[in-house]
Amino acid sequence: AQTVTQSQPEMSVQxxxxxxxxxxxxxxxxxxxxxxxxQPPSRQMxxxxxxxxxxxxxxxxxxxxxxxxxxxxxxxxxxxxxQLGDAAMYFCAYRSKTSxxxxxxxxxxTRLKVLA
Amino acid sequence: DTEVTQTPKHLVxxxxxxxxxxxxxxxxxxxxxxxxxKAKKPPELMFVYxxxxxxxxxxxxxxxxxxxxxxxxxxxxxxxxxxxxSALYLCASSSRTSGFYExxxxxxxxxxxx
Numbered sequence: 001a002q003t004v005t006q007s008q009p010e011m012s013v014q015x016x017x018x019x020x021x022x023x024x025x026x027x028x029x030x031x032x033x034x035x036x037x038x039q040p041p042s043r044q045m046x047x048x049x050x051x052x053x054x055x056x057x058x059x060x061x062x063x064x065x066x067x068x069x070x071x072x073x074x075x076x077x078x079x080x081x082x083q084l085g086d087a088a089m090y091f092c093a094y095r096s097k098t099s100x101x102x103x104x105x106x107x108x109x110t111r112l113k114v115l116a
Numbered sequence: 117d118t119e120v121t122q123t124p125k126h127l128v129x130x131x132x133x134x135x136x137x138x139x140x141x142x143x144x145x146x147x148x149x150x151x152x153x154k155a156k157k158p159p160e161l162m163f164v165y166x167x168x169x170x171x172x173x174x175x176x177x178x179x180x181x182x183x184x185x186x187x188x189x190x191x192x193x194x195x196x197x198x199x200x201x202s203a204l205y206l207c208a209s210s211s212r213t214s215g216f217y218e219x220x221x222x223x224x225x226x227x228x229x230x
Contacts, residue, residue, distance in 0.1 A: 033217060045159075045206065045221040091158055095217055102147050102171055102210070104219060106158035 002027045004094050006107035013082045014115050020067075021077045021110045023092030030054075033095040034068070034075045035104075040088040048090070051075065053097075079112075087114045119143075120222035122207050128228045131197060137225045139190040139207030147171075148190045149219070150182060151206040159206055165190060197229045 003026045013019035025034070032053045039045040051059045051068050059066050063080045079086055092107040120141045129135050139148065147166050151159035164172035165184040179201075181193040190207055204226050210219040 035219075037221075044223045047218055047220070050218065089156070093219075095219075100166075100171075102149070102164045102166060103161060109156070109158055111156070 002029075002032075002094050002096065002105050004092055004105050004107040006090075006092055006110050008110045009108070010111045010113070012113045012115055013079070013086075015082055015084060017082055018078060018080045019082055019112065021079075021090050021092075021112065023075045023077070023107055025073050025075065025092075025094050025105075027073070027094065027096075029096060029098070031097045033097065034066075035093040035095070036064070036066070036075075036077045037091045037093060037106075038086075038088045039091065039109075040085075043088075045091075049077065082114050084114050084116060087112055120207055120209055120220050122205075122222035122225050124225055125223065126226050126228075128230060129194065129197065130230055131199075133197075134193070134195045136194065137192040137205055137207075137227075139192075139222055140188055141209045141220070141222075142188055143209065143211065143220070144187075145209035145211040145220070146187060147210045148184065149206075149208040149210070150190065150192050151208065152201075153204045153206055153224070155204075163192075194227075197227075199229050202227055202229045 005024045034051045036048040038048045049061045067076045089109045094105040123138045150162040153159045162176045163182040168184045183191040204224045206224045207222040
C-alpha cells in the first residue's frame, strides 16, 4: 500500500521569503501522479501543482515549484516570494495510475504561517 | 468552469434527524467523491462513484448513504448520526485532463450533530 508522509506539522516564513515544504512517499509503482493541495482557513481546497512521475522535469506554477526526486521518493514544494495569502494547510497527495484506481492518498498536512 | 458546488454550507442536525448533502459539477467528470475532514486533518475518503456506480466504500457506517442520480449530481443522505460525525464534508470530482487525474474539491458542508 502507498503512504505519504509530511514530517513538518507547521512551518513559518517571512513575507517575500522562500519556504520549502517536505513530502515523502512510499510506493512500489513506477508511474503515478503527485499533487500539492492548498486549503486556506475555512476555504476551499485547491490544487497548487502536480507532477507525473515519468516526467523528469520538475513542475512549476508561477511562484510554486517542486523538487521531485523519484529515486528518493521525495516531492517537496518550494514557495518563492511568499505572500500573506499563501497561509494555509498544504497537503501532499499521491494517486496511482493503475486503471480503475480512483483513490488519492493524502499526507497529514503542513500548516504554513506567513509573517508580515 | 472548474467548479464543484455543495449545499448547504452549514448544517446542524439532531441525532434523530434525516438530512441530505448535495454536490454538483458540470465539468463532465465521471468520478465523484465524498470525503470527511476533521479540523487540521487530511480528508478521509468515504465513497467514490465512477460512471454513476459506487466503486469504493471505505467501510463507512450505514447511517451515511450515498447516491449518484446522474453524472453531475452526488448526494449523501444522513440518518441517526452521532456527535463524532460532526465534521467538514467535502465533495470532489476528477477526470483525466492533459494526462493528469486532477481532483477538484467543493467548498464543503460543515456539519454539526447535536
